[in-house]
Amino acid sequence: MIQKDEFTGNCIVREDSNSVVTLTMDQPKKRNALSSKMMDALLTELNDIAASPNIRAVILAANGPVFCAGHDLKELKGISHCDGHAALFAQCSELMMRIVTLPQPVIAQIHGMATAAGCQLVASCDLAVASDTAKFATPGVNIGLFCSTPMVALSRNIARKHAMRMLLTGDPISAEQAWQMGLISDIVSEDELETATRDLAARIAEKSGSTVKIGKEAFYRQIEMPLASAYDYASSVMTTNMQTSDAGEGIGAFVEKRHPTWRHE
Missing domain, CATH: 3.90.226.10 (2-enoyl-CoA Hydratase; Chain A, domain 1)
Incomplete structure (x- = not known):
């Protein structure tokens, strides 16, 4: 609409x-x-x-x-x-x-x-x-x-x-x-x-807005880094991402074979 x-x-x-x-x-x-x-x-x-x-x-x-x-x-x-x-x-x-x-x-x-x-x-x-x-x-x-x-x-x-x-x-x-x-x-x-x-x-x-935001920022930051630094940075991003409510919801929905309900946070 x-x-x-x-x-x-x-x-x-x-x-x-x-x-x-x-x-x-x-x-x-x-x-x-x-x-x-x-x-x-x-x-x-x-x-x-x-x-x-x-x-x-x-x-x-x-x-x-x-x-x-x-x-x-x-x-x-x-x-x-x-x-x-x-x-x-x-x-x-x-x-x-x-x-x-x-x-x-x-x-x-x-x-x-x-x-x-x-x-x-x-x-x-x-x-x-x-x-x-x-x-x-x-x-x-x-x-x-x-x-x-x-x-x-x-x-x-x-x-x-x-x-x-x-x-x-x-x-x-x-x-x-x-x-x-x-x-x-x-x-x-x-x-x-x-x-x-x-x-x-x-x-x-349709994706989790918070997850897309995290991913877009990480993409542009890591691409300018040396390889080892990029992996260190990306690992810290994934660790932070894992703590979000949408990550918990998305993984739970996958395991339970249902569609996730995003909170975008």
Whole structure:
């Protein structure tokens, strides 16, 4: 059941359906560029979602023919001083980090093109479902502005030589190539994109919210650690997880051959 459907700052549309929130970028004439206004609207919604325990999954979608064209180049060109550029790129980094640190999983729903910081947005999400006609690129090198911040997310998702080829040539890759590289998790037809993404979000939302939160945080922390440190850390996380009421309920339900009733704590 949809609980809310509203425009936020004329940049995005928010839709709450049960425990899943869909944030749809809604500036198709601007190719859903990550302007300061768009990033501020997304950050505002994500911060609200982070504090909402009843929300257990987020879908990031877009209206129009393009998912996201990256930074608003007219906005960048209109900034005449270094501090202004630094503030804009810092805001973008804050947005990407908010996605990674959000307690709830974030699923990108991609159609059309995702370029530069738009590709970074895809790479920053926990999962990404793309239509089979979607394309991805980091073409900053073509305009004299290397995709340095998109590189951070991209290089943490795909192999180095694949990342460098995208960054050095600016050439777009297909959805099939993106899936083979590990940039996206699923490919579906254009007609199935919204349904497939919603189904995936709903399956995740059925899990224990506290367990998913523990697991997402642990995933991103351990992946940057040396192997031995990662095992030590993951062991401590599992020990803490084992003490939660949902772990007791889930294990008990498995043993008793019944469906668990999650308390999300």
